[in-house]
Amino acid sequence: MIVAERKPIEEILQMIAPYKKVLLAGCGTCVTICWTGGEKEVGILASQLRLARGKEGDKADTVEATVERQCEKEMVEELRDKVDGVEAVLSLACGAGIQTIAEVFEDKPVFPAVNTTFLGSPEGEGVWLENCGACGDCFLDRTGGICPMVRCAKGILNGPCGGTRKGGKCEIDPDKDCGWVLIYRRLEKQGRLDLMRKYYPPKNFRVVKRPGKMQAIKA
Amino acid sequence: MNGEIIAFCCEHSAYAAADVVGKQGLHYPEKLRVIRVPCAGRVDIIHMLKALEEGAAAVLVLGCEDGLCQHLTGNVRAKERVKYSETLLTEVGIDGGRVGMFNLAANAPHKFIKIINEVNDRIKERERENDSR
Amino acid sequence: MPVRMGIFLCDCGGSLKNIDFPKVRENLENLEDIAFVDITHNLCLEEGEKAITSRILTENINRVVIAACSPEFRERNFGELLEKLRLNPGLLSLANIREQCSWAHEGDVTRKALELIMMAVGKARLLQPVERKEVAVNNEVLVVGGGFCGMKSSLELSQLGIRTTLVEREPTLGGKLKKLEGFYSSQIEAMIKAIEKAENIEILTSAEVTGVEGKIGDFKVRMRGTKEILRSFGAIVFATGYKTEVAAGDFPLKPGVNIISQERLVQLLQAPTLEARPETIGFIFDLSDENPRFPTLATLNNALAVKQRWGSEVYVFCKNVKVDSEGVEKLYREAREDGVMFLKFDKNPKISADDGRVKIDAEDTLLGEEIVLTCDLVVAEEKLLPAEGTEGLSSLLKIRTDSQGFYQEENVHLYPVSSERKGIFFVGNCRGDLDLGRVLADISSVVAKVYELLPPGKVIVEAERVKADPQKCVACLTCIRVCPHRAVQLVQVDSEKVVAEISQLACDKCGICAAICPAKAIKFEGYSDDQILAQIEAIGVS
């Protein structure tokens, strides 16, 4: 799923400073799950904005709404009445959602309230781990299902760099595991270390031609 | 609202302690408004923020003593949420000290009074500071 | 249906003098959805019940606000009364104007009382009925552990007519007490016979619990014995006991032929023949300051047994014999009277090997002199530790253990035998160092709790007090991860969407899930977000 983090409040306050009435648009999918942009967070941010602006004597008027998937035009369309009634939209969805809402309501200024950070999965309660770089050329068959592109800080193939810390931790963060040590252990357990001993030529970065676009085969 | 103190009180501890205050004929400031909750862990960030938006001088979450929450983690989570609310307030230049979490047992009416009095004193002090400015 | 609210104000027999009730009524009467505001004098008495009854029967109201004493006293009774009058108790909202208003302040508090009532009114407007329904539960209980504690629990449950299955890891029942010499082992034998005779107790020996799924009323328990067993139980009582270990860290010499454990000593005592009768035997405990109760009992019991059986010189080196457990004082006196010597030390004695024997060099604090004793046999101090497998079982059950690895922390709310999961109980020494008296108290306690939670027949639960809205739930698993009572699970609705479902039986109504749900999909009726916010909004409005 897509993981995002809320932007610093000063940045948000600055973006919406010129607007009296703002719609805070949440998304009910990934950003809800990662505790960043669901109904609960929309409520908290709205309240925080009202408190901040109220203190300056510039009472903000907030409207709150959360749609199931903000990256779907049809679902965003449900917000039309609410969008019509405000001067700007503050979206708590991922970049895809923000762009969809901006496209559907072309005339309305749309601002991001969150930074979309990575694709990941929960590691435990309230902790998410990046584990996919959406590189377009999946390598997981060769690495025991652990992606070196994102689980390694440098995203390198062919094994660990020389900077691995004691106990198989990453050069840049002793709290994070070295992805290649994880790969080694997994493959060792499966008796498939041969896969790691193979040389892999430089990655093809042209697999996804930017801007990316995918056309499913029409049935 | 007009400068009230709102206290979300866990019914297993603080709410009962507040009752004991009354039963023993003890007192706390009249501006206290207790909202009964089943556990401090029920209190959410939005409840605290909304109370401040409405004009509360301070918002307290009062739960069981550490390690003695009927629901094990309720008071710990409450503390984390209060801390987060504090951050949210500080971020926008509002005194984070206006939210607070305290732990007490059902049989601790004096602690209950002490908490409320201290919070009330801080509110008064802040008012004085603001007046003199 | 539009809100139509009845308000009862109770002046507690006219004793709440600092509230001007007529004024309060005047202020409330003007609100649009109020059917009536009654001032009553003693809602807790029969006259109060009559007052409520007649009004509700005639006024066709659908919300009730009662401003009176703390909910501690009458909330339940008011709810029951409403139910009798065919009004859902979920539609009742209380204002505590006595303990938390009239009594807590001097001087006139009419304004505050009015405000507290306004808060209750604000909440009442948003209340929804909470349906109650009967659910079928399995009343059978699984007792894990066939020692004294497990056997006694099974017997007492069976005497109440509750079907019990007793599972024991070892091939025979009896546990640790069976291995103690004398009085205790004979009692255990009698108990085993009683269990074998009881019709509603099933015994599974050489079997272990390997999996527990589900919730109170329907725990699916997997057990491995001679074959794999999968059975459903309504509740599980763990009486898995403890183990003892020679406190190696505190003991300077390694256990061996001359330095033995209590268990080894009992083996020697029970052996038909003895190679060589030990002339001098030393018992040592209190080297660490923990001084556990059960090993104290074992030491005294065995010291006495040695004295009586072998007639050896018996010395007990100790700091302070903990005799606060039942029967221990008596045992201690008996041991002294029979000639067991107790030597008290402050500084830990020096223990060294001495030509096949063991030398103990201690400073006796009572005599104030050094005592050097060479023993043929030393029985070492033992520590009380969680039984083998406790860690595995606790992670299987997703239940916390304390810092020493025993089940159950001393949480006042759960004390003594409940756990964070409804229907799972811990009794006896698997939850810490208890003496027999405390173990017996645990057993009575667990029997009462099981009976209360799972009475014979069907159980009435509030069907949807805390509920995840399947439309709003995004199945993020947050509630499942945070529920301290493990009451939430994923279910499929309409054979497609997977959502969280809260078991009303297992749920302990804390609302942690409702607070944390990022989709705001969980509603705790009576403490919902809008009901809490309505109270906040009512403050200062009057």
Added chain:
Amino acid sequence: MARDFRETLKTKDFIVTAEAAPTKGSSVERSLEHIELLKDKVDALNVTDNQSSVMRYPSVGICLLIKEHGGEAVLQVTCRDRNRLAIQADLLFAWSRGVRNVLCLTGDSIDVGDHKEAKPVFDLESAQLIHLVHTLNSGKDMAGNELNGGTDFCIGTTATPSADPIEPQLVKVQKKLEAGVDFIQTQAVYDLDELKRFMEFVRKHDQKVKVLLGIVPVVGAKMAQYMNDNVPGIFVPQYIIDELAQAPKGTGITKGVEIAARLIRKAKEEKLCDGAHIMFIGKEERVPEILEAAGLL
């Protein structure tokens, strides 16, 4: 005039190289001093490439200076700051101007340096870089195009014999050996048993490659601790930290020099490896003392 390093590798019993870190800025005087001081005392000077991800004067620039002043240079190339186009172009340039030796590294993380907000490239990593140099040596570029004049670099790479766990590192070393390298220069090693084990592994896969023991003198207990905590791939054992801690105040550098020389001398005497590579960063002027104490002058 210094000897061709590839020749030195083939013929010399115990090879010695030293690291020359470029300065931050355009003034190269200090580098020149170091070059003059060391060029005849060591077999090659090895120039770092934005070492520790700290932006500096380019490696190739110092390599050219070394050549101009009659020394032998090893050009370090990391994959952190350049993609495959830039790396190939830079290598062609270096070769055309007389640089004959290249050390292939992945490069430290951007995060450890002084431009933490930069975009890390890592289009390639060290094993792929070795393949790339072989490709250029064969007269072609990575896309398979014929080059108008190729290269014939002597190729080296690095290894971390003290890594924990070591096994994943060895997998990588094996790949590099299979790609073909003339020499390996190890990360700092303080425990010669680790070096021995590493050599056994290397020799199992490659009899010809020359292994230079990496020497990073530590000049104080605090520094050693700092390096353990912060410098990737460095593990100073406790006994050395203790030894440094016991040294009288102000004699840290002397002690560090002594320990370094001891390690080199032992490695040479016991024929544990083929040479040493000294990295005395910021104290290049003291390198001769180590050489002398190790009996290499």
